[in-house]
Amino acid sequence: MSSTLYTPTEHQDLLMNIIESLKEQKGALIPILQSAQDSLGYLSEETLKTISRELSIPYSEVTGVVSFYSYFTTVPRGEFVVRVCLGTACYVRGGKEVLEELKKLLDIQVGDTTPDRLFSLEVGRCFGACGLAPVVLVNDDIHQRVKPTELAAILAQYRVQHSEKEAAEGASA
Amino acid sequence: MFTIQLNNRTVSVREGMTILDAAKQEGIKIPTLCFLEGYSPLGACRVCVTEVEGMRALAAACSTPLVPDMKIQTNSPRVRRARKSVVELLLSEHEGDCKYCTRADDCELKSLANELGIEVQRYEGERTLASTDVSTAALVRDSGKCIKCRRCVTACNQLQGVGALFPQYRGFATSVGPAFRSDLDSVVCVQCGQCSAVCPVGAITEKSHIKEVLAALEDPESHVVVQTAPAIRAALGECFGLPAGTLVTGRMTAALRRIGFDSVFDTNFTADLTIMEEGSELLTRLKAALVEGKPAALPQFSSCSPGWISFTENYFPQFIPNLSSCKSPQQMFGALAKTYYAAKKNIDPEKMVVVSVMPCTAKKFEAARPEMRSSGYQDVDYVLTTRELGKLIQLQGIDFVNLPDEEMDVPMGLSSGAADIFANTGGVMEAALRTVYEVTTGRDLPMEGLHVTPIAGLEGIKEASLVLTDTADPWKFLEGVEVKVAVAHGLGNAAKLLRDIQEGKRSYHFVEIMTCPGGCIGGGGQPRFTTNEVREKRIAAIYAEDDGKPIRKSHDNPAIKEIYAEFLGEPLGQKSHHLLHTHYVNKKEPAEAV
Numbered sequence: 036m037s038s039t040l041y042t043p044t045e046h047q048d049l050l051m052n053i054i055e056s057l058k059e060q061k062g063a064l065i066p067i068l069q070s071a072q073d074s075l076g077y078l079s080e081e082t083l084k085t086i087s088r089e090l091s092i093p094y095s096e097v098t099g100v101v102s103f104y105s106y107f108t109t110v111p112r113g114e115f116v117v118r119v120c121l122g123t124a125c126y127v128r129g130g131k132e133v134l135e136e137l138k139k140l141l142d143i144q145v146g147d148t149t150p151d152r153l154f155s156l157e158v159g160r161c162f163g164a165c166g167l168a169p170v171v172l173v174n175d176d177i178h179q180r181v182k183p184t185e186l187a188a189i190l191a192q193y194r195v196q197h198s199e200k201e202a203a204e205g206a207s208a
Numbered sequence: 209m210f211t212i213q214l215n216n217r218t219v220s221v222r223e224g225m226t227i228l229d230a231a232k233q234e235g236i237k238i239p240t241l242c243f244l245e246g247y248s249p250l251g252a253c254r255v256c257v258t259e260v261e262g263m264r265a266l267a268a269a270c271s272t273p274l275v276p277d278m279k280i281q282t283n284s285p286r287v288r289r290a291r292k293s294v295v296e297l298l299l300s301e302h303e304g305d306c307k308y309c310t311r312a313d314d315c316e317l318k319s320l321a322n323e324l325g326i327e328v329q330r331y332e333g334e335r336t337l338a339s340t341d342v343s344t345a346a347l348v349r350d351s352g353k354c355i356k357c358r359r360c361v362t363a364c365n366q367l368q369g370v371g372a373l374f375p376q377y378r379g380f381a382t383s384v385g386p387a388f389r390s391d392l393d394s395v396v397c398v399q400c401g402q403c404s405a406v407c408p409v410g411a412i413t414e415k416s417h418i419k420e421v422l423a424a425l426e427d428p429e430s431h432v433v434v435q436t437a438p439a440i441r442a443a444l445g446e447c448f449g450l451p452a453g454t455l456v457t458g459r460m461t462a463a464l465r466r467i468g469f470d471s472v473f474d475t476n477f478t479a480d481l482t483i484m485e486e487g488s489e490l491l492t493r494l495k496a497a498l499v500e501g502k503p504a505a506l507p508q509f510s511s512c513s514p515g516w517i518s519f520t521e522n523y524f525p526q527f528i529p530n531l532s533s534c535k536s537p538q539q540m541f542g543a544l545a546k547t548y549y550a551a552k553k554n555i556d557p558e559k560m561v562v563v564s565v566m567p568c569t570a571k572k573f574e575a576a577r578p579e580m581r582s583s584g585y586q587d588v589d590y591v592l593t594t595r596e597l598g599k600l601i602q603l604q605g606i607d608f609v610n611l612p613d614e615e616m617d618v619p620m621g622l623s624s625g626a627a628d629i630f631a632n633t634g635g636v637m638e639a640a641l642r643t644v645y646e647v648t649t650g651r652d653l654p655m656e657g658l659h660v661t662p663i664a665g666l667e668g669i670k671e672a673s674l675v676l677t678d679t680a681d682p683w684k685f686l687e688g689v690e691v692k693v694a695v696a697h698g699l700g701n702a703a704k705l706l707r708d709i710q711e712g713k714r715s716y717h718f719v720e721i722m723t724c725p726g727g728c729i730g731g732g733g734q735p736r737f738t739t740n741e742v743r744e745k746r747i748a749a750i751y752a753e754d755d756g757k758p759i760r761k762s763h764d765n766p767a768i769k770e771i772y773a774e775f776l777g778e779p780l781g782q783k784s785h786h787l788l789h790t791h792y793v794n795k796k797e798p799a800e801a802v
Contacts, residue, residue, distance in 0.1 A: 083387075084797070093371020095395055098387035102377045109388075 122161030303352030401569030401732020447598025453745030458613020476623030542587030593733025
């Protein structure tokens with residue numbers, strides 16, 4: 036997932052390229068939605084309306100598919116999506132406390148994104164790594180046997196990562 | 209052909225039939241909820257489950273195809289228990305009070321519960337989130353009553369190709385409706401009301417104008433005029449238990465007088481007028497194309513059906529120039545009632561209230577369009593559906609079935625048989641051809657009974673052609689011209705026809721489109737439940753009304769001749785232009801500005 040902020044023109048070009056490259060295949064709607072979300076970070080109303088128009092699929096049908104699958108999101112997500120596992124094993128080994136601490140540290144609720152668009156907070160129901168419980172996923176990174184006291188350091192790591200990336204982009208520009 | 213065992217009887221069936229088809233053939237009743245005749249089954253509601261030997265789970269009758277030697281039980285104890293549980297669970301979610309529901313008399317869920325012997329509430333659980341959507345002029349959606357059967361989704365998507373309604377979210381939170389549970393006015397909806405016509409419960413209904421009409425009737429200052437669309441007379445009887453296809457023109461007129469309307473008129477009158485205006489418009493376009501070599505928007509499309517107008521404005525704005533500029537008969541009537549009739553009878557148009565009775569929900573939307581105020585007032589104040597008129601008659605304590613036949617008032621109650629057939633698919637075209645042929649050749653339309661049979665009936669897209677010969681002055685330019693016409697009903701069919709025309713696969717001079725299947729007789733405001741069998745009976749009644757009229761052609765209607773002589777001048781004249789014609793708006797959402 037990318038959190039790059041695109042200009043409206045870039046956003047539209049990217050979306051049209053995704054649609055063009057996938058529209059001919061059968062059942063193109065879901066691959067297009069996936070690809071659009073992966074590239075653009077989330078599925079905005081404009082994005083969904085464009086997809087609806089380009090595929091000639093009614094808007095209500097497009098939103099019906101988007102709202103059916105929890106994978107899809109219609110609100111902007113942060114650069115780092117923090118997912119706390121609340122599956123049985125993680126739950127009994129302190130997943131709930133981890134989540135509460137994250138809410139406090141980030142000052143947001145589940146499903147929300149920090150105002151600086153750095154972090155989004157979500158919960159999952161078992162990531163299939165129960166031996167590592169409790170588990171926290173940050174984008175594709177797995178953090179195992181997490182204690183609430185370690186969370187501030189974990190988040191700081193990503194803040195550093197973000198600053199370094201920004202500096203690198205600034206230098207190359 | 210092969211045989212199966214149905215309830216222990218050997219039965220002969222055909223390849224491709226479902227369990228439900230076989231049961232129907234054998235006179236066995238299997239209850240259904242989500243199933244809609246003529247469309248691929250969903251198998252969503254599970255009310256039609258049956259027991260098939262060798263199958264572990266119960267099989268939905270609507271979607272299980274027959275195979276040779278299949279052994280089916282449609283009413284075993286296991287089947288009855290399952291059906292009962294399914295309906296009990298639906299009832300446990302259903303958030304609505306039957307005592308105060310408009311569907312109290314014909315709710316399919318309630319009858320099903322009764323048929324299955326459900327007498328106590330066994331399941332107490334969470335109820336569907338109730339919210340009411342009154343955002344459109346024509347329809348009210350009550351999500352609490354929705355049982356998620358998705359018949360409306362089938363009607364909106366498969367029949368009409370509009371797609372305003374679709375299941376949103378999932379599981380218990382599923383909501384059948386517009387995008388992300390928004391209101392109907394946030395998506396494209398043509399307000400045809402086919403969703404309300406197929407809804408088994410009170411989740412989608414028309415926005416009632418009964419209260420407003422009663423208030424107008426009770427106001428001694430108001431002069432309340434009523435007009436009834438051609439399709440009402442062939443369906444209203446069904447509200448009172450009369451069989452489909454019973455003509456009740458006379459009793460309907462008597463009922464309207466007893467309700468207290470001051471003038472009882474007929475939308476048929478302005479249907480005849482529409483033919484005069486729309487026929488002249490067609491001839492003008494043909495002349496421009498054939499004689500003057502000017503670009504003319506052909507084919508010309510009929511413009512009586514407000515759902516079709518919205519459909520064009522939203523989806524096919526490139527065809528807006530092809531739409532006849534004629535207002536629909538309802539709106540022509542309103543504009544003339546508050547000008548021509550008001551002046552004739554010395555009635556202050558400000559005190560006049562025009563009520564129409566329509567088989568249609570979209571007519572409520574049409575009456576409220578900002579373009580429809582050419583009398584200086586809102587031309588049509590209130591629109592009742594056929595169902596609402598049935599309710600109003602009931603409210604007024606009128607014994608409808610035993611009423612005497614009465615005649616409509618003059619002059620706006622007089623009409624020809626050509627106006628009657630505006631009620632069904634192919635009718636507007638037939639009426640137009642009767643007049644256009646005679647005007648240009650001086651002879652009767654050369655068809656038996658003046659009926660253009662190739663464009664009649666329930667086929668989705670129909671066509672006909674007619675060569676004009678021995679034309680009279682000033683129509684010599686049409687000599688030898690083969691006039692090609694097409695007719696479509698149901699917006700899905702209309703879209704198909706438009707695409708073919710756009711791609712050059714078909715070409716015509718004149719095209720009639722009606723929004724609803726079967727035309728207005730199958731409108732979204734007609735008595736429930738409209739099947740193809742019911743449509744055919746209503747159409748037969750309409751043709752019988754036409755055949756029985758002494759005047760069969762719009763241009764022969766003496767009241768039409770009178771209004772041109774006294775008031776309008778000539779078709780497409782200045783007054784007509786102002787009162788009887790309109791313009792359309794491109795409502796297609798533009799591609800996102802980049």
